[in-house]
Every structure is written in structure tokens, then in C-alpha cells.
Amino acid sequence: MSELLLQKKHSSYYYVKSKLSTGLPLFAAIFLVLLIALLLLHFIWHGAPGITWAFLTEAPRNNNTEGGIFPAIYGTVFLVFIMSLLGVPIGTATAIYLSEYARQQSFFSRSVRFGVNTLAGVPSIVFGLFGVGFFVQFIGKGIDTAAQTTIWSKPSLIWAAATLSVLTLPVVIVAVEEALRNVPQDLREASLALGATKWQTIWRVVLPNSLTGILTGTILAIGRGAGEVAPVIFVGAVYSLPQLPDSLADQFMHMGYHIYVLATQSPNAADALPLQYASTLVLLILAFSLNLTAAYIRLRIRRSHK
Amino acid sequence: MSSNSTLYKKSKFRPFEAIIEWIIRLTASFSIIIIFLIFIFIFKEAGGLIFGTAKELKPKKAVSEKVQDKSEEKVKPEIYNPETGEIVKIVEVKKLVKAKETESQSIWANLFSDTWQPVGKKPKYGIQPLLIGTFKVTLVSLLFATPLSILAAIYCAFFAKAWIRDIIKPTVEVLAGFPSVVLGFFCLVTVVQGVYSTTQFLQPLCTNIADIISWILPFSDRWIHSALTISDFHYSAVVGGIGLGLAVIPIIFTISEDALSAVPNSYREASLALGATESETAFKVMLPAALPGVVAAILLGIGRAFGETMIALMATGNAALFSWNIFHPVRTLAATIGSETGEVQWGSLHYNILFFLGILLFLVSFIINALTELFVKKYLSKKFQGA
Amino acid sequence: MKRRLILFFTISLLITGTTFEEKVLTLKGSDTMVILVQKWTEEYPDKSVQFQVTGGGSGTGIASLINGTTDICSSSRPMKSAEALQMKQKYGKPPIEIRVARDGLSVYVHKTNLIKSITIKQLGDVFTGKIKNWKDIGGPDHKIILYSRENNSGTYEFFKEHVLLNKDFDPSAQHMPGTSAVVGAIAMDQWGIGYGGAAYTKGVNEVKVSVHKDSIAYLPTEENILNGKYPISRFLYFYLRERPLHETKQFIDWVIGKEGQKVVLDVGYFPTKKL
Numbered sequence: 029m030s031e032l033l034l035q036k037k038h039s040s041y042y043y044v045k046s047k048l049s050t051g052l053p054l055f056a057a058i059f060l061v062l063l064i065a066l067l068l069l070h071f072i073w074h075g076a077p078g079i080t081w082a083f084l085t086e087a088p089r090n091n092n093t094e095g096g097i098f099p100a101i102y103g104t105v106f107l108v109f110i111m112s113l114l115g116v117p118i119g120t121a122t123a124i125y126l127s128e129y130a131r132q133q134s135f136f137s138r139s140v141r142f143g144v145n146t147l148a149g150v151p152s153i154v155f156g157l158f159g160v161g162f163f164v165q166f167i168g169k170g171i172d173t174a175a176q177t178t179i180w181s182k183p184s185l186i187w188a189a190a191t192l193s194v195l196t197l198p199v200v201i202v203a204v205e206e207a208l209r210n211v212p213q214d215l216r217e218a219s220l221a222l223g224a225t226k227w228q229t230i231w232r233v234v235l236p237n238s239l240t241g242i243l244t245g246t247i248l249a250i251g252r253g254a255g256e257v258a259p260v261i262f263v264g265a266v267y268s269l270p271q272l273p274d275s276l277a278d279q280f281m282h283m284g285y286h287i288y289v290l291a292t293q294s295p296n297a298a299d300a301l302p303l304q305y306a307s308t309l310v311l312l313i314l315a316f317s318l319n320l321t322a323a324y325i326r327l328r329i330r331r332s333h334k
Numbered sequence: 335m336s337s338n339s340t341l342y343k344k345s346k347f348r349p350f351e352a353i354i355e356w357i358i359r360l361t362a363s364f365s366i367i368i369i370f371l372i373f374i375f376i377f378k379e380a381g382g383l384i385f386g387t388a389k390e391l392k393p394k395k396a397v398s399e400k401v402q403d404k405s406e407e408k409v410k411p412e413i414y415n416p417e418t419g420e421i422v423k424i425v426e427v428k429k430l431v432k433a434k435e436t437e438s439q440s441i442w443a444n445l446f447s448d449t450w451q452p453v454g455k456k457p458k459y460g461i462q463p464l465l466i467g468t469f470k471v472t473l474v475s476l477l478f479a480t481p482l483s484i485l486a487a488i489y490c491a492f493f494a495k496a497w498i499r500d501i502i503k504p505t506v507e508v509l510a511g512f513p514s515v516v517l518g519f520f521c522l523v524t525v526v527q528g529v530y531s532t533t534q535f536l537q538p539l540c541t542n543i544a545d546i547i548s549w550i551l552p553f554s555d556r557w558i559h560s561a562l563t564i565s566d567f568h569y570s571a572v573v574g575g576i577g578l579g580l581a582v583i584p585i586i587f588t589i590s591e592d593a594l595s596a597v598p599n600s601y602r603e604a605s606l607a608l609g610a611t612e613s614e615t616a617f618k619v620m621l622p623a624a625l626p627g628v629v630a631a632i633l634l635g636i637g638r639a640f641g642e643t644m645i646a647l648m649a650t651g652n653a654a655l656f657s658w659n660i661f662h663p664v665r666t667l668a669a670t671i672g673s674e675t676g677e678v679q680w681g682s683l684h685y686n687i688l689f690f691l692g693i694l695l696f697l698v699s700f701i702i703n704a705l706t707e708l709f710v711k712k713y714l715s716k717k718f719q720g721a
Numbered sequence: 722m723k724r725r726l727i728l729f730f731t732i733s734l735l736i737t738g739t740t741f742e743e744k745v746l747t748l749k750g751s752d753t754m755v756i757l758v759q760k761w762t763e764e765y766p767d768k769s770v771q772f773q774v775t776g777g778g779s780g781t782g783i784a785s786l787i788n789g790t791t792d793i794c795s796s797s798r799p800m801k802s803a804e805a806l807q808m809k810q811k812y813g814k815p816p817i818e819i820r821v822a823r824d825g826l827s828v829y830v831h832k833t834n835l836i837k838s839i840t841i842k843q844l845g846d847v848f849t850g851k852i853k854n855w856k857d858i859g860g861p862d863h864k865i866i867l868y869s870r871e872n873n874s875g876t877y878e879f880f881k882e883h884v885l886l887n888k889d890f891d892p893s894a895q896h897m898p899g900t901s902a903v904v905g906a907i908a909m910d911q912w913g914i915g916y917g918g919a920a921y922t923k924g925v926n927e928v929k930v931s932v933h934k935d936s937i938a939y940l941p942t943e944e945n946i947l948n949g950k951y952p953i954s955r956f957l958y959f960y961l962r963e964r965p966l967h968e969t970k971q972f973i974d975w976v977i978g979k980e981g982q983k984v985v986l987d988v989g990y991f992p993t994k995k996l
Contacts, residue, residue, distance in 0.1 A: 046611055046613055046614070049613035049616070050612065050613045052485050053486065053489030053492075053493060053616075056481070056482050056483075056489060057485070057489040057490060059482065060482060060483070060486045060587075061501065061502055061505050064505050064506070064509045067512070067520065070524070071520075089763075118364050121357075121362065122361060122362040122365060125358045125359060126362065129358060129359065129362075139366055140362050140365060140366060142366075142707060143363075143366035143368070143369050145703055145706075145707060147365050148703075149699045149702060149706075150372065150641075150700075151637075151668060151699055152643065153641060153668045153671050153672055153692070153695065154372065154699070156672075156675070157376055157671065157675065157692040158376060160675065161376055161379040161689065162372075162375040165680070166375065181788070182790050197364075197368070201365070225348060226355075227350070227351050227355075255513025255514070256513070257514070257515045257643075257644050258514075258643035258644055258672055261672060261676055262675045262676045266775045266776055267752055268755050268759055268774060279775055284644075287515050287519060288515050288519075288898075289899075291518075291522055291523075291648065291899075291901075292522075292901055293752060293898070293899030293900065293901055294899075294901045298923050299923075300901070308516050308519060311513060315511045315513060316511050319507070323504075323507070449892060451890065453877065453878060454878075454881055454887055455887045463892065522902070522905075523905070526909065527909060566864055566912055567893075568866075568906060568910050569895055569906065647898055648898065648902075651895035652871065652898070653892060653893050653895040654892055655892045656892060662893070663893070665896070673871045673872075673896070673898055674871075676778060676781070680784065
């Protein structure tokens with residue numbers, strides 16, 4: 029191999045080839061960064077003028093060409109709040125299992141890991157179908173038949189939140205597990221040496237030391253959940269709802285879905301465009317600030333445990 | 335790779351501890367249970383199709399149609415306010431051109447035909463165009479995203495100075511934070527125009543590429559020419575593919591960058607010591623060494639592109655066209671589910687079929703994931719256990 | 722402690738919500754009509770009535786009417802007999818239909834397009850793919866690019882039934898996810914043609930439509946739609962489970978009354994009869 033290389037070293041073909049193979053990666057990296065910068069600038073440029081206090085606090089008026097997006101923000105926040113209530117405990121428990129209890133080679137722990145990875149790869153639209161089939165049509169209907177009501181067997185906030193909590197479960201699990209593994213072994217050993225039981229160690233020593241990790245997981249899950257539109261389209265998000273949702277059985281407006289609606293269904297696309305860009309920018313800021321916070325916390329955890 | 339579980343020594347039996355452990359085990363099994371539930375419930379909702387129990391499938395005889403007609407005459411909504419304006423019958427011709435009664439074919443033949451027209455008197459549920467469409471969009475997005483992100487990852491891992499890496503990596507993370515609906519919107523208003531005006535100039539180039547490919551693979555002559563003829567459509571697999579590519583780039587970039595950086599430095603040192611240049615080292619030593627990780631990255635990218643809904647829904651034109659041309663509009667499986675499930679009558683055959691499409695998506699993602707697990711297990715477990 | 726209190730209050734506020742003391746009317750259904758319904762509820766003078774307006778599509782609205790989860794269902798298409806039958810089976814009587822507005826389906830083309838009028842038959846042939854070139858309907862020699870609504874919409878069904886006469890759309894017809902997307906696409910596409918509500922025409926040209934080759938072609942203006950000269954128009958409906966009473970009756974009487982019908986015009990649809 030190296031002999032071959034040496035022979036060819038000075039031929040012009042080889043020169044071009046070697047220039048190309050260092051140049052191409054550089055070019056790709058520059059292109060990628062420029063592309064992303066352009067994308068960001070595009071949305072900031074078009075969106076920034078539209079963001080005013082009124083825009084953030086008012087309901088849409090006049091067929092979404094005036095007013096603001098407050099119901100959509102409220103709906104999204106409400107949704108991700110319920111989602112975290114449902115998803116984070118389960119995700120944390122799974123992470124505790126994987127990090128503290130699981131034996132690497134056991135069939136069960138391998139299946140759990142496989143399950144988590146598979147879940148992470150399932151297309152979001154399939155979760156939407158699952159939400160309709162399982163939460164609305166099965167659990168909701170079950171509650172309704174049992175309680176003789178008609179409120180649960182239809183798309184609503186609680187089912188959308190449940191669907192999203194399933195979708196974001198892998199995000200929580202991976203983040204929390206990482207945090208748990210970053211807790212120094214010495215702490216566990218010290219706790220056990222002092223006579224604490226396994227659960228006492230986990231509950232009193234390991235978990236408090238990885239609270240920030242759980243927070244990271246929650247934030248990442250929220251960031252993911254707030255931006256997902258496909259699963260909530262038919263599990264509860266609505267086109268327009270002037271009132272704010274006030275019960276779990278209500279439907280709700282959703283930032284991402286609102287953007288989709290503005291882009292495709294507004295009666296006057298030209299008039300709606302400024303609002304459209306402003307809404308997009310709000311969603312982007314929401315997503316980025318969440319991701320940035322998570323990244324920052326993560327960095328701090330890593331630093332503090334080094 | 336050592337697990338924390340080995341740390342805790344077996345001590346005397348404590349009921350409380352055991353209960354806790356079982357609760358945690360049970361919760362941990364939730365992910366597996368969910369996978370099964372997804373499987374079961376999507377199958378259940380598609381059941382009308384699979385087990386042939388859908389209402390539309392049962393009445394095959396003319397008798398049942400008569401019954402339907404009867405009910406149509408019987409049950410009409412009452413009109414609350416009769417004096418509201420004269421009713422203008424819009425098209426009287428309606429009765430004349432009755433939809434032609436073709437032989438009722440079996441639902442499975444219908445399902446694998448080449449027309450997707452699910453709404454109407456005689457619904458056609460051919461999924462062929464949807465499969466082709468999904469394939470085309472995924473292919474375009476990979477052609478766009480893979481070289482770009484792998485090359486950029488190579489640059490990041492081997493050539494870039496630390497501070498440049500600190501710019502590139504967070505920037506790509508930013509792209510990962512873009513919700514897909516935002517990318518879809520971007521394609522809908524901006525990419526479409528860009529692609530259209532660019533492609534109008536590129537027709538000769540495309541023909542040349544097609545010529546070259548057909549020269550290399552003579553049997554593909556006609557096929558490749560039709561696949562690369564620029565059409566007059568604005569929305570197309572190319573536009574959608576670029577959008578999906580934007581969604582896929584962060585996945586491929588991050589995972590392959592991780593894989594490339596994880597190759598032991600001794601490989602690089604050895605290669606350089608043997609006289610190879612930096613670029614030879616990167617492409618001929620490090621890249622092959624990290625190949626499992628890179629393949630995993632591409633596979634996960636495929637999974638993402640395949641199932642992405644919002645971008646496909648907004649940017650591809652959604653025409654269920656049976657064509658291999660990547661400049662034609664396409665309708666993907668995910669976009670079809672996304673746009674039709676909202677308004678379809680729950681429990682109808684159409685609803686069953688949309689869930690059947692969901693099964694296809696789920697199975698493909700499942701298989702992709704299983705492949706990643708099987709072939710690149712070592713790499714993945716390394717990554718996930720932070721070793 | 723303080724943090725817990727705040728958390729507790731937030732949760733209890735979110736979950737219990739307000740108690741319903743006022744009468745709440747829920748209206749649900751057609752996405753085409755949601756803008757109209759929303760405007761009605763905004764303008765309705767009796768502020769003691771609370772409204773909850775949701776879109777989701779005509780089919781969804783009718784389904785919730787059957788399930789009993791909405792008081793009024795708005796629909797951009799007449800109820801299908803199967804649905805009416807379900808209502809009858811469940812409640813012992815057929816639903817009540819109220820025509821609340823009219824809509825004309827406009828045909829859009831690009832600003833530069835010279836086509837001024839088209840017959841219904843031509844329109845049908847264009848969308849079924851029988852006519853593929855603009856020169857066949859009086860334009861330049863270029864392929865026609867079709868834009869349609871998504872097949873879940875009432876508009877799609879109406880167009881398919883009344884213009885295509887239940888034949889299939891040409892597979893190359895691009896199904897845009899909303900009327901605004903159709904208009905947006907045609908504004909960009911010199912060779913495009915599409916259809917949608919008459920309220921949405923910014924940035925594109927409307928084409929006159931005639932019934933036969935020899936008859937006069939009309940634009941979907943208020944007058945032409947009201948006197949029935951414009952050939953592709955439809956009613957928009959409310960459906961109820963039973964005869965309207967109390968608040969519902971007052972609201973519906975207001976809607977089909979003069980003030981309500983004025984709102985219809987404001988939004989871009991047409992009243993059921995001349996004001």
C-alpha cells in the first residue's frame with residue numbers, strides 16, 4: 029500500500045486528488061455552516077419585526093391575519109407541561125433501571141435498551157396513529173364506557189400529551205442515564221459502606237446528584253415535544269380556539285400546528301406571511317433557548333464531575 | 335462497560351427494596367410494552383382491512399347497494415328554515431354520467447394497484463405511487479445530506495482546529511433544533527422558487543448526467559432519462575428531498591462525527607508514520623475504521639427521512655403520481671397519513687388503510703433499527719454507555 | 722415550601738379550570754367555515770353566551786355531533802345519508818339542517834394567464850387529465866399544471882362530485898394542504914390552474930365559468946352566486962341534533978338574520994339570500 033503511494037506521490041493526478049480530498053471536507057463544512065446561518069438569518073430577518081408584546085399576548089383575529097398567537101403559546105406550554113408530568117417519571121425510572129439495576133448481559137436489560145432505541149426511531153406520525161388507536165379509541169373509550177360520559181373518547185389535550193410523552197421517552201431516558209452514570213462511583217461506595225441499602229443509596233445519593241440531568245432530560249423532551257406537529261394533528265390540536273383550554277379534555281391550539289395552518293390554510297397568504305414568520309421565530313426561539321439551557325446544564329454536569 | 339449493578343452486593347432480603355426494584359423493573363419495561371402496544375393497536379385499527387371485517391368490504395352483492403339506496407331516501411336531515419333562498423341545483427347532468435360500474439376487485443388487488451384516489455364513489459387505494467414517492471424523496475434527501483454531512487464530519491474530526499470545531503458542531507446542533515414544520519414552511523415558500531429557477535437552467539446538465547449513467551449502465555437508458563427530465567412542476571421530490579435533507583443532516587453529521595472521533599489516535603499516528611498524507615489517513619484509514627458508525631448514521635438518517643411528515647406534506651406537491659422522475663411531485667406514506675387521518679371517518683375502510691400505511695412505516699423503522707443494532711452493535715453500545 | 726405552593730396552584734388551576742356558570746355553546750366542524758364561525762361568535766351581541774369554536778373538518782364535526790360532543794356542527798358539505806342514518810339510530814330522529822351561507826368555488830390561474838373563461842366540461846376534462854395542454858382551451862402551447870385541495874376537504878369532494886362528475890383526478894394533480902397553499906402555488910406557477918373558496922383570490926386571476934360552450938361565463942361575484950348564474954356554488958351548513966331552543970335558537974336566528982348574513986359577506990362568503 030505505502031509503496032504504491034510513494035510511487036504515485038508526485039504525479040499531477042495524485043496532486044489534484046490529494047488537494048481535492050482535503051478541500052472537499054473543508055468545502056462541505058463551510059457550505060453547511062453557511063447554509064444554516066442563512067436559514068437562521070432568513071427567519072430572524074423576516075420574523076423579528078413581527079414580534080411585539082401584543083403579538084405574544086393576544087389571540088389571532090380576522091382569520092389569522094391580525095392579532096397574536098397567545099392561545100397557541102398557552103396551548104403548547106400546557107401540553108408540554110402535562111407531557112413532562114407523564115413522561116419524566118417513567119423515563120427517569122427506566123434510566124435508573126438501566127444504570128443501577130440492569131445487568132448488561134441479561135435478556136431483560138438488553139430488550140429494554142432495544143425498546144428504547146426502537147422507540148427513538150419510530151416516525152412521529154406513527155405515534156400520532158398510536159395516539160388515536162390507543163389513547164383516544166381504547167383508553168378514552170374505556171373510561172367513557174365505564175363512567176358513562178362522552179368527554180374522553182375524542183382528541184384532547186391529555187391524549188396529545190400522553191402521545192408526546194411516549195414519543196419523548198427515549199430523549200429523557202438517554203439524558204438521565206448519562207447523568208446517572210456521571211455520578212462518581214465513590215459516592216455510591218461511601219453510601220453503601222455507611223450501611224445504606226441500595227434503594228436508599230439511589231434515592232438519597234445518586235438521584236439528588238443527578239437532578240440536573242433529569243432537568244436536562246425534561247428540557248430536551250420539552251424542546252422536542254414543542255416542535256412536533258405530526259403526532260398532535262389528529263390527537264387534539266385545532267385550527268382555531270379563541271378560548272384557552274381549561275381542562276384536560278379540551279382541545280388546544282399548538283404553535284407548530286398554527287404555523288402549518290398559517291402556511292397552508294389562511295384565506296390570505298400574503299397578509300398572513302408577517303405573522304407566519306413571527307410565529308416561526310417564536311417557535312424557533314423557544315426551541316433554541318430550551319436546547320441551549322439543556323446544553324449548558326449538561327456542560328456543567330460534565331465539568332463538575334471531571 | 336462495567337455496570338453499576340455489580341457494585342451492590344447481595345445482602346439480606348429486604349421486602350421494601352425488593353418491591354422498589356420490581357416497580358422500577360416494571361417501569362423500565364414500559365418502553366418494550368409501548369413498542370408492543372404500538373404494534374397491536376395499529377394492527378387493531380387496520381384490522382378492518384387485514385381481517386376483511388370493514389363494512390365496505392362486506393356488502394359485495396348488489397342487494398346491499400339497494401339497501402343503501404333505500405336508507406338514502408329515508409333519512410334526510412330536516413331543514414330548519416325552508417324559506418332560505420331557492421335551491422340552485424348545480425349540475426343536472428349528474429344523473430347522466432353515472433360512475434361506471436366496474437367489476438368489484440378484491441381489496442388487496444386494489445391496494446397494490448397504481449392509483450391512489452381514496453375519496454369518491456369508487457375509492458382506489460393503490461399504494462404503489464406512495465411507495466415510489468417515499469422512496470424517491472428519501473433517496474434525494476440522502477443524496478443531498480450524506481456526502482455533505484460525512485465530509486463535514488471528516489473535516490471536523492480530523493482537519494479542523496479546536497475553535498473551528500467549536501463553531502461547526504453547535505451550528506449543526508442548531509439545525510437539529512429546527513422543528514420540521516419550520517423546515518417545511520421554508521421549503522414551501524423559498525426552496526421551491528430556488529429549485530425551480532435553478533432546474534430550468536440545469537436541464538442540459540441533467541440530460542448529460544443521464545447520458546453518462548446510461549453509458550455506464552446501458553440497460554437503464556430509458557429509465558434514467560425519464561428520471562432526470564426536468565418537469566414544469568414547482569413542488570417535487572427534489573424540493574421535499576432538500577427539506578428532508580436539512581432534517582437528516584444533523585443526525586448523520588453528529589453520529590458519524592462521534593464515530594470518527596472515537597477511532598483511536600494510534601491509527602492516525604501509525605498511518606502518518608508510514609508516510610501517508612493527512613487526507614490519505616482520513617479517507618483510507620480513519621473512515622474505514624469508523625465505518626460501522628457511519629453506516630449507523632446513514633441508516634438512522636434513512637429512518638428519519640422515510641417517516642418525516644410535515645416537510646413532505648408541505649413541500650412535495652402531494653400528487654400520487656406513478657413516475658420515477660425526481661422532478662415530479664410525490665406523495666409520501668407519512669404525508670398521506672398526516673393529511674388524511676384527520677378527517678377520515680373513524681372506523682371506515684379508508685381509516686383502516688391509513689393505519690395499514692402506518693404499519694408499513696413502523697415496520698420499516700423497526701427493521702432499520704434492528705439492522706443498526708445488529709450490525710453496529712459494538713459501536714452503539716460504546717456510545718450509549720459513554721465508555 | 723413556597724415553590725410547592727406555586728406548583729400546586731398552577732396544577733390545580735390548569736386541571737380544574739373554571740366552572741361553567743354561563744351557557745357554553747360548542748361549535749365544531751368544517752375548516753372552511755371556521756373563520757366564518759369564529760367571526761360570528763365574535764360579533765354575536767349577547768355576550769353572556771360563551772362559545773367554543775373548533776375546526777377539524779366537516780367529517781370530524783359530524784362525528785362529534787353523533788357522539789354528542791358538540792352542540793352545533795358546521796359542515797361545508799351536506800350530511801351523507803349514512804351519517805344521517807347514524808343520527809337517527811342514536812337519537813330517534815334525523816338531524817336538523819340549517820343553511821347558513823353560500824360559497825362559490827373560484828377557478829384560479831396565474832396573473833399572466835390569458836384564459837378568461839372556461840366551461841364546466843372543460844374544467845372537468847382539465848382536472849381528469851383529458852385536456853393536458855393550454856392550447857386546447859384557448860391558451861398558449863404549454864402543459865397545464867394542476868393544483869387541487871387535499872382529498873380530506875369538503876371542497877375536494879364537492880369539486881370531484883360536481884365538476885369531475887365523480888371521475889378521478891389526474892394523478893399529476895398536486896394536492897395542496899390548504900386553499901392558501903393552492904393560491905400561493907399558482908401565484909408562482911405560470912402554467913398552474915387550481916380551485917378553492919371565492920374568498921381567497923389575492924395574487925391570482927379568477928376565471929369566468931360557464932355551464933355550456935354557448936352560455937355566458939360568470940365570475941363568482943355576490944350577485945352571480947345569489948341568482949344562481951355562477952355554476953359552481955354550494956351551501957354551507959349547520960347541523961343540530963334537535964330543534965334549536967333557547968340560546969341555540971337565538972344564536973341561529975341571529976346567524977341567518979340580517980346581521981349574521983352581513984358577517985358572511987365580511988368574511989368573503991355569500992349570504993343565503995339577497996340582503
